[in-house]
Amino acid sequence: MFSQLKARFGLGLTVGILGLIAIWLIALVILPQLLMVDYSFRPNLLPADIGGSKDVYSLVNYETLFNNKIHLAIFFKTIWSSVLVTLLTLLVSYPIAFYLAKVATARQAALCLLLLIIPFWINEILRTFSWYIILAYKGPLNALLLGLGFIDRPIRFLSGDGGVMIGMVYAYILFMIFPIYNAIESLDTNQIKAARNLGAGWIRTHYRIIIPHAKPGIATGCIMTFMLAAGSYAVPALLGSPGSRWFTQIIYNWFFEGGNWNQGAAYAFLLLVMCIGFIALVMRVFKVGLGDIAK
Amino acid sequence: MDSSVHLDNVVMQFGDFTAIQKTDLTIKSGEFFSFLGPSGCGKTTILNMISGFLDPSQGNIKIGGQSMRGIPANKRPTSMIFQNLALFPLMTVAENIEFGLEVRGVSKVERKKISDRLLELVALEGSGTKQVSELSGGQKQRIAIARALAVEPQVLLLDEPLSALDLKLRQHMRTELKEIQRKTGITFIYITHDQGEALTMSDRVAVMSAGNIQQVADPIALYRDPKTAFVASFVGENNSVRGKVIEAHADRIVLECGPLGALAGRPQGSLALGDEARLFIRPEHFRLQAEEGMHTLQAVIDEVNFEGAYLTLNANTPAQQALSIQLATHQFSESLQKGAPVSLSYNEQDAVVIAGGDHV
Numbered sequence: 020m021f022s023q024l025k026a027r028f029g030l031g032l033t034v035g036i037l038g039l040i041a042i043w044l045i046a047l048v049i050l051p052q053l054l055m056v057d058y059s060f061r062p063n064l065l066p067a068d069i070g071g072s073k074d075v076y077s078l079v080n081y082e083t084l085f086n087n088k089i090h091l092a093i094f095f096k097t098i099w100s101s102v103l104v105t106l107l108t109l110l111v112s113y114p115i116a117f118y119l120a121k122v123a124t125a126r127q128a129a130l131c132l133l134l135l136i137i138p139f140w141i142n143e144i145l146r147t148f149s150w151y152i153i154l155a156y157k158g159p160l161n162a163l164l165l166g167l168g169f170i171d172r173p174i175r176f177l178s179g180d181g182g183v184m185i186g187m188v189y190a191y192i193l194f195m196i197f198p199i200y201n202a203i204e205s206l207d208t209n210q211i212k213a214a215r216n217l218g219a220g221w222i223r224t225h226y227r228i229i230i231p232h233a234k235p236g237i238a239t240g241c242i243m244t245f246m247l248a249a250g251s252y253a254v255p256a257l258l259g260s261p262g263s264r265w266f267t268q269i270i271y272n273w274f275f276e277g278g279n280w281n282q283g284a285a286y287a288f289l290l291l292v293m294c295i296g297f298i299a300l301v302m303r304v305f306k307v308g309l310g311d312i313a314k
Numbered sequence: 315m316d317s318s319v320h321l322d323n324v325v326m327q328f329g330d331f332t333a334i335q336k337t338d339l340t341i342k343s344g345e346f347f348s349f350l351g352p353s354g355c356g357k358t359t360i361l362n363m364i365s366g367f368l369d370p371s372q373g374n375i376k377i378g379g380q381s382m383r384g385i386p387a388n389k390r391p392t393s394m395i396f397q398n399l400a401l402f403p404l405m406t407v408a409e410n411i412e413f414g415l416e417v418r419g420v421s422k423v424e425r426k427k428i429s430d431r432l433l434e435l436v437a438l439e440g441s442g443t444k445q446v447s448e449l450s451g452g453q454k455q456r457i458a459i460a461r462a463l464a465v466e467p468q469v470l471l472l473d474e475p476l477s478a479l480d481l482k483l484r485q486h487m488r489t490e491l492k493e494i495q496r497k498t499g500i501t502f503i504y505i506t507h508d509q510g511e512a513l514t515m516s517d518r519v520a521v522m523s524a525g526n527i528q529q530v531a532d533p534i535a536l537y538r539d540p541k542t543a544f545v546a547s548f549v550g551e552n553n554s555v556r557g558k559v560i561e562a563h564a565d566r567i568v569l570e571c572g573p574l575g576a577l578a579g580r581p582q583g584s585l586a587l588g589d590e591a592r593l594f595i596r597p598e599h600f601r602l603q604a605e606e607g608m609h610t611l612q613a614v615i616d617e618v619n620f621e622g623a624y625l626t627l628n629a630n631t632p633a634q635q636a637l638s639i640q641l642a643t644h645q646f647s648e649s650l651q652k653g654a655p656v657s658l659s660y661n662e663q664d665a666v667v668i669a670g671g672d673h674v
Contacts, residue, residue: 209400215387216365216394217414217465227413231404 059284080285097266101248104187116199182258195240202236235311316378317468318343324373348504348512351522393467399458408442414465432460546594567667573633579665597640604659
C-alpha cells in the first residue's frame with residue numbers, strides 16, 4: 020500500500036498523510052481508551068495520593084456494579100430495552116426497506132429517501148426534544164387521540180420506558196433501513212417472482228427467500244441500532260422519567276457528578292463488554308459471520 | 315385435463331405505450347407453442363400476463379377454460395422457467411425442487427419421492443444434496459425444469475431459458491425439452507428470439523413484432539407461406555424485390571420490377587392490379603440452370619463464401635438489388651467468382667408476393 024501511495028502522491032505527501040492518520044488513531048483514539056482501561060483498575064484517589072502506596076491495581080471498581088442491586092437492575096434493563104428498541108426498529112424498517120428496494124418506482128424511492136433523510140439534517144438533541152413536545156401530557160398527540168375519541172383522558176407517554184423507546188426507534192431508524200435496503204436491493208427480482216410462481220404467498224416469500232438473502236443487512240442494522248441504543252445518552256435523558264434511567268446516565272453521573280472517573284470507566288467497560296458479548300451470541304444463534312456483515 | 319390457454323382480446327398498456335395490441339389467440343392443450351420475435355416486441359409481457367405478474371389492461375386470460383382475472387400469480391396453474399433460471403442460491407438442489415411442494419403442504423417423505431423422480435427425469439440422480447453453485451450451466455437448466463415441473467403445472471412457461479447456454483448444449487437441450495414435453499403432456503409456452511429454437515421445437519409459432527402477432531402457424535407453413543413482409547424477412551433468410559402488380563390471379567401474381575422485368579410468385583393475401591408489393595425468394599430457391607417455366611434474373615457476383623455443406627453467394631443485379639444465394643457445394647464451379655456474371659433462376663411456386671412496398 021505504501022509503495023502504491025508513494026508512486027501516486029510522492030514521498031513527502033504520503034508520509035505526511037499517513038503520519039497524520041497515525042497520530043489521529045494513536046493519540047486521539049487508542050491512547051485515551053487505554054488510559055480509561057488503566058483508570059478503571061485503579062482506585063479514585065486524591066491528587067496527592069496518586070502514585071503512592073494506595074495506588075494499586077484491583078477489580079474493586081468492577082465489583083461495585085455487582086454489589087449495587089439498583090445499578091445492576093438498570094444495567095440489565097438497558098440491555099433488555101435496547102433489544103426491544105432493536106426489534107421495534109427492525110419491525111418498522113423492514114417494510115420500508117422492502118418497499119424502497121422492490122416496490123417503489125425510482126421516483127417514489129427517491130422522494131421517500133429524501134423524506135427520511137431530511138429530518139436527520141437536524142441535531143439529534145433537537146429531534147429528540149421535538150418528540151418530548153409531541154408526547155407531552157398536554158401535547159399534540161394526546162390532543163389528537165382525545166379529539167378522535169380514541170381515549171378519554173391523556174396518556175402519560177413520558178413516564179416509563181415508552182417515550183424512550185419511541186424516541187430511539189425514530190433516532191436510529193436510518194441505521195436500520197439502509198443496510199436492509201441495500202441487501203434487499205441486491206436480490207434478483209426474479210427470485211421473488213419464482214417463489215410466487217411456485218405458489219408461495221407473500222409471508223412465505225419473505226420468510227424463505229427475501230429475509231434469508233437480506234440476513235447480513237438485517238444483522239448489520241440490528242448491531243448498529245443495538246449499540247447506539249445501549250450507548251445512547253441524549254434520548255433517555257430527554258424522554259426518560261426518573262423510573263426509566265439508562266445505564267449511560269449512571270456512567271455519566273460517576274464521571275461528572277460523582278467525580279469518580281475510575282468508577283465510571285469500569286462501568287463503561289462493563290457495558291461495552293456486555294454489548295459485544297451479547298452481539299457475538301446473537302450472531303452465533305442466527306448463524307451470521309463477520310464476513311457476511313462486511314459485504 | 316384441459317390445459318389450453320386463451321388470450322381473449324387482450325390488450326396491455328403501460329401509460330401511453332401499448333405493449334400488446336388487441337390479441338385473440340388460443341393455445342391448445344398439450345401444445346408446444348412459441349412466441350418468436352425480436353427483443354422488445356412484447357413476448358415477455360404476454361408471458362407475464364399468463365403467469366399473473368401483470369394484469370391485462372383489457373380482455374382476459376383463460377387457462378383450461380377458466381378465467382384468470384383476479385387470480386394472483388401464486389394461485390395460477392402455471393409454472394415458469396426464467397431466463398436467468400432464478401434458482402434459489404441459499405437452498406440445496408432438492409430444496410429448490412421441493413419448494414413448490416413445501417408451499418402446498420406436501421409431507422417431507424412425499425416431497426423427497428417427487429424430487430427424486432424429477433431428478434431422474436432430468437438425468438441428475440443423486441444431486442439433491444448439492445448446492446446450486448456446484449452445478450454447471452446445463453445442470454442448473456435442468457434443475458430449473460425439474461423445479462417448475464414439481465408443482466405439476468397445467469402450463470409451463472419458458473422465457474428464453476436456453477439463451478445463456480453454449481451452442482452444443484443448447485441444441486441438446488432442445489431435444490431434451492421436446493422429450494420432456496412429450497412425456498408430461500403439459501402445454502409448453504416458449505418465448506424466444508431465436509428462430510432455430512422456435513422452428514425445431516414448436517408445434518405452432520406466433521411471430522410477433524411491436525406488440526402485434528403477425529402470424530400464427532406451424533413451422534413449415536411459417537417458412538413456406540409467410541403472410542406478412544415482417545414474417546418473410548424475420549423467419550429464415552429472404553431476398554425481397556419491390557414491384558407493382560401487373561397481373562393478378564388467385565394463385566399467381568406478376569410484378570413489374572423495373573430493370574429486373576416481370577417476376578411472378580404465389581400471392582399471400584389479396585392483391586389488386588397496380589398495388590405496390592414485394593416478391594420474396596429464399597436464398598436456397600435459386601438455381602444456376604433455368605428449367606421450363608422458371609424466372610431468371612441476371613446478376614454479378616460480389617462475394618463467394620464456402621460454408622461446408624453449402625456455398626453462399628452475394629450478388630448484385632443491374633438495378634443494384636443485393637441478392638443472397640445458397641447453393642449445394644457440388645454446384646461449385648470455377649466460373650463462380652467475384653465479378654463474374656451469373657444467371658439466377660427460380661420456380662415461381664417458391665416465391666411469395668406480399669402487399670406493401672415499404673421495407674420492414
